[in-house]
Amino acid sequence: MHELSIVSSVVETVTESLAAYPGARVLEVRLRVGALASVVVESLEFCWGIATEGTPLAGSLLVVKVVPVVARCGKCAEDVELASLQSFRCPRCGEPVTDLRQGRELEIDSIEIEENP
């Protein structure tokens, strides 16, 4: 259960970046979370209200996009999306894969803000 610390770090980073937009209100915060990031999306959403209370992010919506795991298959010489987290093999040819290209992301993609006229 480290989702609260992750959410708190999101609030901190977004608050810092708001310095460039004085008086702006945050409507939405969009995250990219890899399927291998060890983060439970429901817990992030659950913590969001508590963590944003009393901050410029209060009342904003958290939108999480889960990024699937993509690995390089040496045999197919192509990037392939894993079918399941229980098997790190190429879904096409069955070759074990170790070179992950995507799936561990834990990042703030963008925010939607409402600016004062």
Add this chain to the structure above:
Amino acid sequence: MTTRIVELRKGILKKNDELAAGLRGRFGQAGVLVLNLVSSPGTGKTAFLERTLKELRDRGARVAALVGDLETDNDARRLAASGAPVRQINTHGICHLDAEMIDKHLAGWEGVELDGLDYLFIENVGNLVCPSSYDLGEKVRVALLSVTEGEDKPLKYPTLFNSADAAVITKMDLAEPCGFDRELALKNINEIRPGIRIFETSSKTGVGMGEWLDYLAAERSRERFGRP
């Protein structure tokens, strides 16, 4: 009122990652091999580390350990019996160690200089989920699994096992009474992390420890002298 989308593209754990990268640089420069031990509570991390510290010291290696725990210093006291310097990190409810805690506890650690160490072990908080997100600057992440936990643990916690550099199966002396299916466990670990080095050990009987210590020595010389 106008709305606008601001692209941020910032890593959420950026601060931890930067701090960890700094630590990794310091460890590399000092030539100390740093390992991060992760498992569920009760796998036998402390017993395994106790035996590892003792046997490394018997071989003349200079070792130290940082030990994460929610509240107590029981593990640190157990490990200190090996004669190695041990420092406790109490996380006070936080379910993982992070790079900042490592940095803080390295500073002002009486009698311990990175330059004077061959190995530094970090025993993480017993948890198979959260520690996988936090880089501590380690060279080797070790996932431990005991024969009493069930062979499907790697399948249940793929995020942790996939991020590991080595896997250790503990309590092999109990394999038979527990009906431990060794082949299945090895297959499951390999399914999640193909090709990973796996050590089958018992901290009680010492089985498998020789192979583990040889692996440590090889990893350490790679850390100190670079890849062959």
